[in-house]
Amino acid sequence: xxxxxxxxxxxxxxxxxxxxxxxxxxxxxxxxxxxxxxxxxxxxxxxxxxxxxxxxxxxxxxxxxxxxxxxxxxxxxxxxxxxxxxxxxxxxxxxxxxxxxxxxxxxxxxxxxxxxxxxxxxxxxxxxxxxxxxxxxxxxxxxxxxxxxxxxxxxxxxxxxxxxxxxxxxxxxxxxxxxxxxxxxxxxxxxxxxxxxxxxxxxxxxxxxxxxxxxxxxxxxxxxxxxxxxxxxxxxxxxxxxxxxxxxxxxxxxxxxxxxxxxxxxxxxxxxxxxxxxx
Numbered sequence: 001x002x003x004x005x006x007x008x009x010x011x012x013x014x015x016x017x018x019x020x021x022x023x024x025x026x027x028x029x030x031x032x033x034x035x036x037x038x039x040x041x042x043x044x045x046x047x048x049x050x051x052x053x054x055x056x057x058x059x060x061x062x063x064x065x066x067x068x069x070x071x072x073x074x075x076x077x078x079x080x081x082x083x084x085x086x087x088x089x090x091x092x093x094x095x096x097x098x099x100x101x102x103x104x105x106x107x108x109x110x111x112x113x114x115x116x117x118x119x120x121x122x123x124x125x126x127x128x129x130x131x132x133x134x135x136x137x138x139x140x141x142x143x144x145x146x147x148x149x150x151x152x153x154x155x156x157x158x159x160x161x162x163x164x165x166x167x168x169x170x171x172x173x174x175x176x177x178x179x180x181x182x183x184x185x186x187x188x189x190x191x192x193x194x195x196x197x198x199x200x201x202x203x204x205x206x207x208x209x210x211x212x213x214x215x216x217x218x219x220x221x222x223x224x225x226x227x228x229x230x231x232x233x234x235x236x237x238x239x240x241x242x243x244x245x246x247x248x249x250x251x252x253x254x255x256x257x258x259x260x261x262x263x264x265x266x267x268x269x270x271x272x273x274x275x276x277x278x279x
Contacts, residue, residue, distance in 0.1 A: 001020045001021065001022050001040075001042075002020060002021045002022070003021070003022045003023075003024065004021065004022070004023045004024065004026055005024045005025060005026070006024070006025045006026065007023070007025075007026035007027070008026070008027050008029060009026070009027070009028050009029065009031070009034055010028075010029040010030050010031045011030075011031040012031050012032045013031075013033050013034065013036055014028065014031055014034045015034050015035050015038065016033065016034075016035070016036050016037060016038070017036070017037045017038060018035060018038040018041065019038065019039050019040055020039075020040045021038070021040070021041055021042070022042045022044070023041065023043045023044070023046055024044045024045060024046065025044070025045045025046065026043075026046040026047075027046065027047045027049065028046070028047065028048045028050065028053060029049050029050065030049065031050055032050060032051050032052050033051075033052045033053070033055060034048070034050075034053050035053055035054050035057060036052065036054075036055045036056060036057070037056045037057065038054075038060075039057065039058045039059055040058070040059045041054075041057065041059070041060045041061070042060075042061045042062075042063075043060070043061065043062040043063065043065050044062075044063045044064060044065070045063070045064045045065065046062075046065050047065065047066045047067075047068065048065070048066070048067050048068065048071040048074060048090075049068045049070060049071060050068075050070055050071060051070060051071060051072055051073060051074075052073055052074065052076070053067075053071055053074050053075070054074060054075045054076075054078050054081075055075075055076050055077055055078065056076075056078065057075075057078040057079075057081075058078065058079050058080055059079075059080045060078060060080070060081045060082070061081075061082045061083075061084075062081075062082070062083045062084070062086055063084050063085060063086070064085045064086065065083070065086045065087075066086065066087045066088070066089070067086075067087070067088040067089060067090040067093065068089055068090065069089045069090055069091075069109060070090070071089075071090040072090040072092050072093070073090075073092045073093070074088070074090050074092075074093045074094075075093055075094050075095075075097060076094075076095040076096060076097070077095070077096050077097065079097060079098040079099055080098070080099045081097060081099065081100045081101070082101045082103075083100075083101070083102050083103070083105055084102075084103045084104060084105075085103070085104045085105075086104075086105050086106075087105075087106050087108075088106070088107045088110075089107075089108060090109065091109050091110065091111040091112060091113060091129060092111065092112045092113060093107070093110070093113045093114070094113055094114045094115070094117055095116060095117070096115070096116045096117065097117045097118075098117065098118045098119055099118075099119045100114075100117055100119065100120045100121070101120075101121045101122075101123075102120075102121070102122045102123070102125050103122075103123045103125075104123070104124045104125075105122075105124075105125045105126075106125075106126050106127075107125070107126065107127040107128070107129070108127075108128050109128065109129060110127035110128055110129035110132055110148065111129035111130050111131065111148070112129070112130070112131045112134075113127065113129060113131075113132055113133070114132060114134075114136060115131075115133070115134045115135060115136070116134070116135045116136065117133075117136045117137075118136065118137050118138055119137075119138045120133075120136055120138065120139040120140070121139075121141075122139070122141045122142070122144055123141075123142050123143060124142075124143045125141070125143075125144050125145070126144070126145040126146070127144075127145070127146050127147075127148065128146070128147045128148055129148045130148045130149045130150050130151075131148075131149075131150045131151070131153070132146060132148050132150075132151040132152065133151060133152050133155060134150075134152070134153045134154055134155075135153070135154040135155070136152075136154075136155050136156075136158070137155065137156040137157050137158075138156075138157050138158075139155060139157070139158040139159070140158070140159050141158070141159070141160045141161065141163065142161045142162055143161070143162045143163075144160060144162070144163040144164075144165075145163065145164045145165070146163070146164075146165045146166070146167055147165075147166045147167075148166075148167060149167055149168040149169055149170075149186070150167075150168070150169045150170075150172070151165065151169075151170045151171075152170055152171050152172075152177070153171075153172045153173055153174075154172070154173045154174065155171070155174045155175075155177060156174065156175045156176060157175070157176045157177075158174070158176070158177045159177075159178050159179075159180075160177075160178070160179045160180065160182060161180045161181055161182070162180070162181050162182060163179065163182040163183070163184070164182065164183050165182070165183070165184045165185070165186070166185050166186060167184065167185075167186040168186040168187045168188060169186065169187070169189075169191070170184060170186055170190070171189060171190045171193055171196060172188075172190070172191050172192055172193065173191075173192045173193065174190070174193045174194070174196065175193070175194045175195055176194070176195045177193065177195070177196050177197070178196075178197040178198075178199065179197070179198050179199070179201055180199045180200055180201070181199070181200045181201070182198075182200075182201050182202075183201070183202045183203075184201065184202075184203050184204070184205070185203075185204040185205070186204075186205060187205060187206040187207060188205070188206070188208065188210070189203065189208035190208065190209050190210075190212055190215070191210050191211045191212070192211050192212070193211075193212045193213070193215075194212070194213045195213070195214045196209075196212055196214070196216070197215075197216040197217075197218070198215075198216070198218070198220050199217075199218045199219065200218070200219050200220065201217075201220045201221075202220070202221045202222075202223065203220060203221070203222050203223070203225060204222075204223050204224050205222075205225050205228070206225075206226055206227065207226070207227045207230065207246075208225055208228050209228050209229050209232055209234070209236075210227075210228070210229065210230040210231060210232055211231050211232060212229075212232040212233070212234070213232075213233055214233055215229070215232050215233065215234045215235070215251075216234075216235050216236075217234070217235070217236040217237060217238065219237060219239060220236070220237065220238055220239065221238065221239050221240050222238055222240065222241075222242050222243075222255075223240075224243065225243055226243045226244045227244055227245075227246045227262075228242060228244065228245050228246065229245050229246065229247075229248040229253065230246045230247045230248070231247060231248070231249050231267075231268070232248055232249060232251075233248075233249050233250045233251050234248050234249075234250075234251040235251050235252050236251070236252070236253045236255075237254050238253070238255040239255075239256070240255070240256055241256050241257040241258070241259065242255045242257070242259065243259045243260070244258070244259055244260035244261070244262065245258055245260070245261050245275075246262040247262060247263060247264055247267050247268045248268065249268055249273075250268075250269075250272035250273055251272075251273060251274070252273070252274040252275075252276065253273065253274070253275050254276040255276075255277060255278070256277065256278045256279050257277055257278075257279040258275065258277060261275065
């Protein structure tokens with residue numbers, strides 16, 4: 001494998017169509033698409049400072065690297081990607097990529113990041129930005145942190161563990177999403193989803209968990225959550241009080257106490273929902 005050490009590259013397509021190359025302690029300065037159409041690339045302690053660095057690539061490993069703010073739209077149409085211990089400041093990263101692993105990655109400007117990707121694994125990842133991970137499928141996340149609205153819209157087949165999310169309109173239009181041991185705060189959580197399961201989670205949400213087909217909540221806590229479950233089919237085991245519930249379509253809701261229960265007979269059939277209050 002060819003090695004490049006302590007390099008500095010500028011200009012468009014500076015290492016275009018490279019193969020079997022190890023790049024160490026190198027800066028890619030001003031100039032678009034430095035590694036476009038490249039295969040079998042290893043990057044160590046290197047930095048991208050300009051746009052479109054990794055498009056149409058395969059088999060890329062990046063260790064202890066950085067994407068500056070202007071390295072936007074950095075990784076598109078790229079397959080088999082491993083990024084570890086890396087800071088990515090650039091927005092709009094990762095589009096239509098397959099087989100991505102992000103480990104110990106920080107993305108402080110992650111607006112419109114991770115769209116239409118398949119087979120994504122994230123461990124110890126933090127991100128800030130709206131519209132994170134739209135229309136992805138086959139995702140596994142552990143120790144994930146997010147500050148940003150409209151996250152995971154349209155995602156299919158995702159499992160999340162140990163997350164903290166401040167995210168309005170999270171999980172809209174999703175199918176087969178399961179979240180374990182996590183904290184989620186944000187209005188309108190999960191609207192129009194199918195097969196959304198929350199296990200051992202703490203949720204804060206105005207009008208959360210509405211318009212859902214097959215919502216399952218196991219051993220969950222709801223804090224400051226009002227007008228929940230509207231037009232949802234639900235099997236909810238809540239370990240504390242619920243401030244208010246409005247017009248669920250059917251199922252079972254168990255809680256210590258429900259502050260306000262709204263069942264409008266012209267909108268739903270109250271007999272289709274079983275309410276159990278421990279108190």
